[in-house]
Amino acid sequence: MEKLIEExxxxxxxxxxxxxxxxxxxxxxxxxVGGELGIDSIDVLEMVxxxxxxxxxxxxxxxxxxxxxxxxxxxxxxxxxKSPGLAN
Amino acid sequence: MxxxxxxxxxxxxxxxxxRGAAETLQALLQSRHGLSVMDLFPVIEPRMPVGAVDTPDDxxxxxxxxxRLARSAANxxxxxxxxxxxxxxxxxxxxxxxxxxxxxxxxxxDPDAYRWHALGSVSDDLARRCECRGPVITVSTAxxxxxxxxxxxxxxxxxxxxxxxxxxxxxxxxxxxxxxxKSLQLxxxxxxxxxxxxxxxMSVAEGAAFLLLASEPPSPNAVQLLGAGLSCDAFHATxxxxxxxxxxxxxxxxxxxAGLTPGDIDxxxxxxxGTLDNDLAEARAVITLFGSQPPPLSSIKGATGHSLAAAGxxxxxxxxxxxxxxxxxxNVGLAQVDGQxxxxxxxxxxxxxxxxxxxxxxxxxxxxxxxxxxxxxxxAQTLSASSLPPLTITAAACxxxxxxxxxxxxxxxxxxxxxxxxxxxxxxEGLPPRATRRLKRLPKLALALATEACRxxxxxxxxxxxxxGTAWGALSETHDFLQRLFESSQQFPSPTDFIGSxxxxxxxxxAMMLGAKRANVTTSGGDLSFEQALLAADxxxxxxxxxxxxxxxxxxxxxxxxLLDGSVHKAGxxxxxxxxLLLQRGGAGSGPAIEVLANGAAPQAEEIASFLRQLDFPAxxxxxxxxxxxxxxxxxxxxAESQLRALLMESRFQGxxxxxxxxxxxxxxxxxxxxxxxxxxxxxxxxxxxxxxGPEQPLNGRGILLLGxxxxxxxxxxxxx
Numbered sequence: 001m002e003k004l005i006e007e008x009x010x011x012x013x014x015x016x017x018x019x020x021x022x023x024x025x026x027x028x029x030x031x032x033v034g035g036e037l038g039i040d041s042i043d044v045l046e047m048v049x050x051x052x053x054x055x056x057x058x059x060x061x062x063x064x065x066x067x068x069x070x071x072x073x074x075x076x077x078x079x080x081x082k083s084p085g086l087a088n
Numbered sequence: 089m090x091x092x093x094x095x096x097x098x099x100x101x102x103x104x105x106x107r108g109a110a111e112t113l114q115a116l117l118q119s120r121h122g123l124s125v126m127d128l129f130p131v132i133e134p135r136m137p138v139g140a141v142d143t144p145d146d147x148x149x150x151x152x153x154x155x156r157l158a159r160s161a162a163n164x165x166x167x168x169x170x171x172x173x174x175x176x177x178x179x180x181x182x183x184x185x186x187x188x189x190x191x192x193x194x195x196x197x198d199p200d201a202y203r204w205h206a207l208g209s210v211s212d213d214l215a216r217r218c219e220c221r222g223p224v225i226t227v228s229t230a231x232x233x234x235x236x237x238x239x240x241x242x243x244x245x246x247x248x249x250x251x252x253x254x255x256x257x258x259x260x261x262x263x264x265x266x267x268x269x270k271s272l273q274l275x276x277x278x279x280x281x282x283x284x285x286x287x288x289x290m291s292v293a294e295g296a297a298f299l300l301l302a303s304e305p306p307s308p309n310a311v312q313l314l315g316a317g318l319s320c321d322a323f324h325a326t327x328x329x330x331x332x333x334x335x336x337x338x339x340x341x342x343x344x345x346a347g348l349t350p351g352d353i354d355x356x357x358x359x360x361x362g363t364l365d366n367d368l369a370e371a372r373a374v375i376t377l378f379g380s381q382p383p384p385l386s387s388i389k390g391a392t393g394h395s396l397a398a399a400g401x402x403x404x405x406x407x408x409x410x411x412x413x414x415x416x417x418x419n420v421g422l423a424q425v426d427g428q429x430x431x432x433x434x435x436x437x438x439x440x441x442x443x444x445x446x447x448x449x450x451x452x453x454x455x456x457x458x459x460x461x462x463x464x465x466x467x468a469q470t471l472s473a474s475s476l477p478p479l480t481i482t483a484a485a486c487x488x489x490x491x492x493x494x495x496x497x498x499x500x501x502x503x504x505x506x507x508x509x510x511x512x513x514x515x516x517e518g519l520p521p522r523a524t525r526r527l528k529r530l531p532k533l534a535l536a537l538a539t540e541a542c543r544x545x546x547x548x549x550x551x552x553x554x555x556x557g558t559a560w561g562a563l564s565e566t567h568d569f570l571q572r573l574f575e576s577s578q579q580f581p582s583p584t585d586f587i588g589s590x591x592x593x594x595x596x597x598x599a600m601m602l603g604a605k606r607a608n609v610t611t612s613g614g615d616l617s618f619e620q621a622l623l624a625a626d627x628x629x630x631x632x633x634x635x636x637x638x639x640x641x642x643x644x645x646x647x648x649x650x651l652l653d654g655s656v657h658k659a660g661x662x663x664x665x666x667x668x669l670l671l672q673r674g675g676a677g678s679g680p681a682i683e684v685l686a687n688g689a690a691p692q693a694e695e696i697a698s699f700l701r702q703l704d705f706p707a708x709x710x711x712x713x714x715x716x717x718x719x720x721x722x723x724x725x726x727x728a729e730s731q732l733r734a735l736l737m738e739s740r741f742q743g744x745x746x747x748x749x750x751x752x753x754x755x756x757x758x759x760x761x762x763x764x765x766x767x768x769x770x771x772x773x774x775x776x777x778x779x780x781x782g783p784e785q786p787l788n789g790r791g792i793l794l795l796g797x798x799x800x801x802x803x804x805x806x807x808x809x
Contacts, residue, residue, distance in 0.1 A: 019521050019525075041326075042526065045272060045273065045583040046582065046583060049271065049581075052580070053579070060273060
């Protein structure tokens, strides 16, 4: 899980394309969308694509999306649960 | 203040519901829905419902689908007219992209195959076919395009600049919009259900519609275009302002333009796409303006799908049909209305006499347009010829391979070329990193220009409206979206690239940065895109309007620019940049005047004399103008040079003539750079020696003419004041 969180932090920084944000700046338990980093609905859609592409997990429902993207930890937990490659 | 009504002298419509007014009306009366599963080109499963037009491809006709849809609707609107229209104003977002996508997927590298790509080629094609020799404007303000085109046509007629204008919109289905909206999760897999509590998005569609608008009544009982209102949310690239403030502003302004109050409206044709955010914001705007008991209302997009740039024109025709036939269409696709909206849309067609219909069209970038169509209850006002003072330039900026404004001016004035592409780092200097993090080349260029043109302005001097011309739009985003779409077998195109790929994305970024909430127009007419933006700005700016920012900007994209732009291909070198002018109405003494004197089909050699007379040029051109800056695109050099020779001979102009593309470089918006440099030359007071290979030539208070030559021609005067 922690490894996946670190991996996601790096990918999110790449998606955000912010010169002043490092992977460590992406909060693990804090608010992910609409928080200090300015992550908005378009970034969420880019993350949805990345998660489907890299982990084979589809997120295509608005309510589900809001729950999954509550924090980085909830996102990682959802991927762990659904990803064919990461399943225990 | 309201303006005079304009008459609808002809209508044409083609949509998923059928072809022509009679078929469309029949479908609306039967509440038929025209959506079908996507089968126009191969797409991955699950295939989404779309609003496709039943029209077979003709292998003998190379014209792309958008062009053919536009022709079909234009032919209907012009049927029965013996004369060509004086002007054509068309909204489109797709142009020839459907054909381009196929070519790119097959790695076709012959530029000739891409000659139908440009948005402006749709209107140019119509102008050629119906022999319209007057002004052509191609508008691309996303899903508001068709309605914005009609609003501009209305302004042109009210000003007395034309007597008959063909105005409307056209868009075909294509991979860019189908997969783009899919990547944004804005497509309802069950088909659009506008205002329904279970709604999940829109159905992408195609179609075209035109109104032939006239300043004189074609028949005693003709339906009229009574008013139009434009606004910009200046809020977000895709999401509407949640309270519908921009939608409210557009509707209110359309009503005021028509001289009506909310209580006068008999039916509202909603934008009603079926997306969660649009329908909610629009409902809030309707309730704010009309109160809790608004007039009967419905969206037809559950029946037609959302035909993007065509939608505003299609729904203007539907509004006219509603008035003519006394019937308001049902909100097809709706099972149970979303209680949160607090609206009661029509579940079945409503038969009752109708005098006034309000039709809404909103688009990406927060571009909003509302039209009022009906029969005037008041005696018709008479049109008065324009007595507005010209627009004047209060600030200018440009950007080229040589640098930003000052660096470009220094290079230009010392006779150096400005070719090349300025480093991204310099373009972004002074722009907040968070505002540009998702942007590629074109919006960054636009923001850099807007920032420089609006530097040190007080809040009341800031522009409220934006008019931006671009020949090719955001090529980087378009290229990257399609590349990822093809590489990932249609699975993972980038939503960010799709949002950025729309032609009006740069203008909406500028509006957000400046907080400009009035009209926001993007024009795309090849090498004369900036000139079209100037013309649109003139039409949008009445005596009471605030400052307007007019820009021309184009980017160089290594793959697409040489394929699409024949002049870039010929030059063999990539150059980009643009120019921005801050304009205001009147304000004598504050800066040089700027005026589009001509914009139309190029005159034949033997017509040059009469062309010059129409421009109201003084007999001795030299007395008014001390310099001609002439735009000779490399693609049309031979034609343009012969036009220039004829013009110079006929006008006996003896002053200096500068072929500015040789110095600035080959790209669509080079004329916007030339306009900004003309302002610099006027400030300088004389034409620098290095530009003309002789001593400095004093202007002595004379102005500068900006000529755009080629298959279409434009003449813009800058100064004298």
